Amino acid sequence: MPRKSIELPKIEYLSILNENGELDKELEPKIDPKGLIEMYRYMLLARRTDERMLLMQRQGRCGTFPQSSGHECISMASIFNINKDDWHVPAYRELAGLLWRGWPLESILLYWNGFEEGAAPPEGVNDLPVCVPIASQLLHAAGIGMAINMEKTEKVVMTYFGDGASSEGDCHEALNFASVFKAPVVFMCLNNQYAISVPLSRQMACETIAQRAVAYGMPGIRVDGNDVLAVYQAAKEAVERARRGEGPSLIECLTYRVTPHTTSDDPKRYRSDEETKEWVLKDALPRFAKYLDQKGVLPEAKRLEMEEEIDKTIKAAVQKAEVMFQSDELLNPLHMFDYLFADMSPALQEQRDELAEHFKTKGKDWTNPQKKEKTPASPRA
């Protein structure tokens, strides 16, 4: 009867391959060499694509986009645990995962160049596209998980959100729905310690995002987000749990956004270079590369070959995409009307005709709107 403590679930922290490349052998997950190489390849592919897009953006050949460099580990080491008929509900820094799931590089390039076509998941890929309104996708993931339960299959959903996203009401509702309905969802939080300029300490007053799992009666764990093995292991446990019908889990992956928020952000305004430099040293890629090398799974020579192959792959994709950017099929603005509903209402048909007529009388050349120069009003984030 007197004052007593309520027992709380345990929240864990996990690191396996630490920032100095030291391995905790006991905790090391067993991943076959093919798998290890595959993970590394997609992380590298994502990294190089991101870098190429940055160059293109600077040259006016790509729109503003949120860089994913530094987040490949979280995306790749988690998504690697699911199957083709499972579901992937990303936010917008899961480039590695999208590529691994089967999105062509061209789609990525199309998307960040302002074409809806780039948001269409390829046939047979159970992914939702990039989601811009923060945290809203988490409810879609929860809903897919609820539907999986209705179907009585053992599929799972892997979904992603940022530290900033955790402040949105939708994040709370998604975690709550998933837990109440025991939906097979793994909630992956990319805690990169910034939401544009707002640091973690202004975003929340609790120590970890993982501990929010206590509010939903689900397991919560914080892992080193630059440690492929730790992310993999935590996600693996969560996926298995979800498949067993035990419901959702929350995995907080602690990392740092070493890049600007997007190509138009200037982080110098709100944080010091030193802070960033410190974290650059913790990058997952060299750490993982060293591990693979030491393990004999991917010696340096092989890795350099991979670099070359990836370079070629990206070049080819860019070429292909840039042809598409100019194609009539993709540029014809009249298509903007064609996908609103399965059927077109007479009033919408009239509006379409109105625009067709406009282009006819005006003879406007809409074939290359890409060339329009950037207006000086573009946002800085």
Next chain:
Amino acid sequence: MPRKSIELPKIEYLSILNENGELDKELEPKIDPKGLIEMYRYMLLARRTDERMLLMQRQGRCGTFPQSSGHECISMASIFNINKDDWHVPAYRELAGLLWRGWPLESILLYWNGFEEGAAPPEGVNDLPVCVPIASQLLHAAGIGMAINMEKTEKVVMTYFGDGASSEGDCHEALNFASVFKAPVVFMCLNNQYAISVPLSRQMACETIAQRAVAYGMPGIRVDGNDVLAVYQAAKEAVERARRGEGPSLIECLTYRVTPHTTSDDPKRYRSDEETKEWVLKDALPRFAKYLDQKGVLPEAKRLEMEEEIDKTIKAAVQKAEVMFQSDELLNPLHMFDYLFADMSPALQEQRDELAEHFKTKGKDWTNPQKKEKTPASPRA
């Protein structure tokens, strides 16, 4: 480096005067007799008002309303800790608190009879009116708390919400904002185990609402919501903490909604009478009355006097309110235009004139819309 547990803040449970009327002397808060009587009186006043309104509703003299019987303890024992210049942001079962804060009984009656006038806080009372859209008021409370911090005074805000409300995104955002900005807000959760028909187990998958405090780095405690002393004590500590500038607290008061959700709900559809009966025995009022009697603070004879006085007070207020219901001042529908903005736009003035004209030509007698019988479509909850 290996797997380790993250330390979590402690979540407590508190009960002082238990359901059998047994007192934990060590924990007994010191409240002066005048205060104890005052608390009891307002709890009783609220109970009797609620009962009277139920009768009136059955006779067609009051609209649908959510009964507050059974929730007086939570409202009264917490609000009693704040001062006139502190703030009170209720949901809709805080009748005891509203009356204690200075809302005339007539306002309450006016409000539940469909008059906006009943939602106007009396001059000098720092209360917000009843809030219908669930959980939305919690953000107002957080905002008031933030403003208090800007003002650099030591005021506090006491706010209330239900177990169902805890599922809304706004609840999460309010707790988060308050904790990030260290707003002096005490979040009182009336966990009556039902949101209309939905039981706690379908509302959330965690054991207590108190443990959600872990997600915000604020103290969380669950108390027996029918134990005046426990609610008082927990609220007192939270108010003191808030005044010291240490930020918000979350207090979960466990009770049970012994009444229907509102006067049009039928709880038989979704729960057993036995369940309810069990909880009726835990009612705060007789438990508190016995404590006061045993303490010699309020002997039975005095309590009966109090019952009589309250009976008279309510009768007088009902009489006064029923005169107001018929008054031109309150019934004139043209007033509906008069409070939209500080000034009236020409277009709105035109609409007002249009309605005035309508009544003129139609000669409609708007003096007693109360008499209109209830349509058969009224909701059952």
Next chain:
Amino acid sequence: MAEMNMAKAINLALFEAMTRDDKVIVMGEDVGPDEGVFRITEGLFAKFGGDRVIDTPLAESGIIGTAIGMAIFGMRPVCEIQFSGFDYYNYHQLESHAARFRNRTRGRLTVPMVMRAPYGGGIRALEHHSESREAIYAHTPGLKVVIPSGPRNARALLHAAIQDPDPVIYYEPKACYRLFREDVPETMETLPIGKAQIVKQGTDITLISYGASMRATLEAAETLEEDDGVKAEIVDLLSICPLDTETIVNSVRKTGRAVVVHEGPRTCGLAAEVIARINEKVLMFLEAPVVRVTGFDIPIPYFSKEQAYLPDAEKVLKAARETLSF
């Protein structure tokens, strides 16, 4: 044929839809054992169980957001939002996702779902329980919006909404739930979304309305005929979006006069859109300005005054006479 009220007709449609397609599920607050605060989901939980008749936590964005996920997955969720005054909580999910997935994925992902909500005043409800903001949805490209006015079209439109491959807002005029009964055929029927109905032929003036306001409109038309010898043509929009321009303008071309009636606020409401389309297509046929009989540009007052806010037969009559004598 069976006689029933609108509440029963909607319930029947849900029952039928769940019976014929096991992808159809019902979700919302208190839709399960409680059978909905208006009893619209009566019998569904008993018949189809908790897997398909789902009581959710109290969170509107949660309801619509998870339904979107389910719909993408392949289910056909029919969500109940307890009162339309609370669907603002989930508007961002509808605008940003339900309305857009097909478009932004070029048809690859679709969201076949229905949001049902009781809307409108007239039942002496609490604050925030009497709103009528269908215009917001009509102004949201990617959503269809239908509003029945009687038991028979309620059932048929709900079937159409559930079968539609895209998201549909289905607003229920709660004041009509149990106001009157109508014959509803044995066999299931649907009504095409996007088509209005001429419920009474006429030559002198066109009265355009939908939902609960149809009652006032019909009553006014009767008086017009009896007292003034005026033959009003009555258009029941049924579909708020897409709006059936053709039926509207054909009628106005014939009558030259129109009154548009709805409960929602006037500014940027549906009547404005109807007038804009009349202006675009048949301006030169107009003999008088089209008159709006609508809710005023204030929140619908709390119930002591709501009747004065709502369109009623007298207001429609007055507007019609004004138009006729212009």
Next chain:
Amino acid sequence: MAEMNMAKAINLALFEAMTRDDKVIVMGEDVGPDEGVFRITEGLFAKFGGDRVIDTPLAESGIIGTAIGMAIFGMRPVCEIQFSGFDYYNYHQLESHAARFRNRTRGRLTVPMVMRAPYGGGIRALEHHSESREAIYAHTPGLKVVIPSGPRNARALLHAAIQDPDPVIYYEPKACYRLFREDVPETMETLPIGKAQIVKQGTDITLISYGASMRATLEAAETLEEDDGVKAEIVDLLSICPLDTETIVNSVRKTGRAVVVHEGPRTCGLAAEVIARINEKVLMFLEAPVVRVTGFDIPIPYFSKEQAYLPDAEKVLKAARETLSF
């Protein structure tokens, strides 16, 4: 007099307002050290500190909901929602509370606050970053809505919004932020909310617009004058709600013809309301149907096609000529 662009003028107004009234505070995502993603809050954090220039957690309902509490308490919060496409997240707080507190407490509690948000397309932004849904707010009784079209009126309207005793939505046409410069007087000025401006007198046709679309409208008017010898009268609404019916109808009474131009979707958009009011007041003066040049009833397309979606001078010109030759 100083020459400046709209971004600077809005920044200046914030600076001035915070200087003269210490109840004015600025809050939102990234408004602090980052100075806003469009740099509208430049210098404010440095000058007024973190207590009055508040970086909030990422939660729009949280921003508006807490601002409502602050406003009731006595502050004058000016909230920035990063892009108007995200203000749906907080719409329920605006509709249910900001817009209603004065009314439902019979004037006892008031909510003097401003919600600023960049709106509209034209800057090749990401999905959900180019929306134009001012009509939703115009359809929400209890909110005022103003939209500037140039640096000078941007500053004056923002002062008016901040000083207003009631909640005001202040939508900023982001495409105009740095598009052109204008002389802005040294001394602070305000513009009355609810009043439109005739920015060019004319006799042949009335062109009505606001915000970013004013550029296309002005350009079209120039061509009309130069190529067609047509004198267009141009109305800049400035206030979307309350709408200045008088200025609109006076102009149309004179010209007999009108085109209404805006970016937002057509159905139930502002143009519909303008047409409805023209219909009500000056129908018989119309020589031709009023034409709408607006966004289409689809989500504004992603940036490869947004220019085709937006009103431009050619579209306005075409509409005007159609109207003139009707």
